[in-house]
Amino acid sequence: MSIANALQGRTLATAADLSVDEQRYLYRKTRELKEAWVSGGDLAPFRISDPDLNIYLMFLEDSTRTKESFRNASKFHDVALNIFDPSSSSFKKHESLVDTVKMLFGYGRRSIFIMRTKMEGVCRALEEQLGEYAERIGREKPVFINAGDGRHEHPTQEFLDEFTFLEQRGWDDSHIHVALIGDLQHGRTVHSKADGLKIFHSVRVDLVAPREISLPASYKSRMEDNGFEVREWESIEAYLDSGDISDCWYFTRLQLERMGDEIRERETELRRAVTFQKKWLEQMPENARFYHPLPRHREKPVIPSFLDDTPLNGWDGQSVNGYFTRVVELAMVAGKLGDDFEGIGFVPARKKKSFITE
Numbered sequence: 001m002s003i004a005n006a007l008q009g010r011t012l013a014t015a016a017d018l019s020v021d022e023q024r025y026l027y028r029k030t031r032e033l034k035e036a037w038v039s040g041g042d043l044a045p046f047r048i049s050d051p052d053l054n055i056y057l058m059f060l061e062d063s064t065r066t067k068e069s070f071r072n073a074s075k076f077h078d079v080a081l082n083i084f085d086p087s088s089s090s091f092k093k094h095e096s097l098v099d100t101v102k103m104l105f106g107y108g109r110r111s112i113f114i115m116r117t118k119m120e121g122v123c124r125a126l127e128e129q130l131g132e133y134a135e136r137i138g139r140e141k142p143v144f145i146n147a148g149d150g151r152h153e154h155p156t157q158e159f160l161d162e163f164t165f166l167e168q169r170g171w172d173d174s175h176i177h178v179a180l181i182g183d184l185q186h187g188r189t190v191h192s193k194a195d196g197l198k199i200f201h202s203v204r205v206d207l208v209a210p211r212e213i214s215l216p217a218s219y220k221s222r223m224e225d226n227g228f229e230v231r232e233w234e235s236i237e238a239y240l241d242s243g244d245i246s247d248c249w250y251f252t253r254l255q256l257e258r259m260g261d262e263i264r265e266r267e268t269e270l271r272r273a274v275t276f277q278k279k280w281l282e283q284m285p286e287n288a289r290f291y292h293p294l295p296r297h298r299e300k301p302v303i304p305s306f307l308d309d310t311p312l313n314g315w316d317g318q319s320v321n322g323y324f325t326r327v328v329e330l331a332m333v334a335g336k337l338g339d340d341f342e343g344i345g346f347v348p349a350r351k352k353k354s355f356i357t358e
């Protein structure tokens with residue numbers, strides 16, 4: 001099978017796996033797809049339509065939106081969709097992920113694995129190991145898409161977030177001033193922003209989180225290295241007092257399942273610092289929007305439900321965009337889209353070999 005273009009066969013392990021130009025291409029194509037979908041136009045140019053392409057959904061951690069949007073996007077494409085069930089597989093017999101993936105890879109002519117696991121860096125490691133195996137046996141290399149790996153990254157959420165910001169700004173990519181609020185320590189969607197926000201020519205980031213759940217220093221310095229202006233506050237209240245606030249607020253929930261006991265014991269206090277209150281409504285800038293990768297906590301959401309029917313609600317539209325961006329991402333890595341890509345592509349930096357034993 002020949003490679004159609006530079007995007008085909010690409011693994012998406014981190015947001016930086018697409019160059020800035022490649023991300024812009026993804027957003028342009030997603031806009032075209034969404035417009036065609038809304039107006040009842042021709043969707044065939046976006047559809048992979050290849051029964052020889054196996055898409056495997058391997059979600060070893062819980063998921064609703066990411067899994068369902070990928071499942072629906074795969075159905076749109078008219079390919080062979082397979083949903084791997086870890087709860088009744090040999091995983092329970094301590095089989096390694098490499099062995100499982102190798103077996104599934106053997107079943108199809110072409111494969112895309114969409115994976116959510118606790119194992120950070122798993123997609124990059126599998127790309128290397130399975131890539132070498134495929135080469136050895138003369139097969140097309142499988143693609144791995146990271147649907148969230150522990151506390152590390154969540155590139156496809158990042159792409160839908162950036163698409164949503166652009167859409168809200170009428171496709172103006174000159175500048176963004178965004179506030180990142182909540183659990184910035186464990187929230188992988190925020191970590192991917194250190195590279196994803198580079199699509200804007202000038203970037204200002206306000207970090208709002210108590211010290212215990214603040215953004216890890218490595219991501220903060222990555223933002224600074226990327227030329228972002230970064231400022232920090234420990235609570236929404238302190239942020240509002242500063243008087244210089246963003247109109248684009250990106251919330252994340254407290255990731256209790258990833259916290260140690262010491263931090264979890266302070267849940268109430270931490271939650272209070274990053275939960276929006278009604279009395280602050282009048283301080284919000286005109287045209288302000290709230291975003292959230294979701295899910296929200298049923299009883300104690302950081303964006304309270306009284307905001308659902310207000311113009312601040314940007315999160316519902318954001319979540320729908322997950323479907324459109326993922327349709328296009330699959331079409332890109334499958335070689336269906338990309339022939340008209342013009343720009344600077346991604347130059348891979350070869351990493352040290354890694355092995356997965358889990």
Ligand code: NCD
Pocket residue numbers: 065066148154157188189252253255293294295
């Ligand atoms: C996020 C995730 O799983 O990282 N959700 C998502 O993918 N839509 C955020 C979260 O779990 O808080």
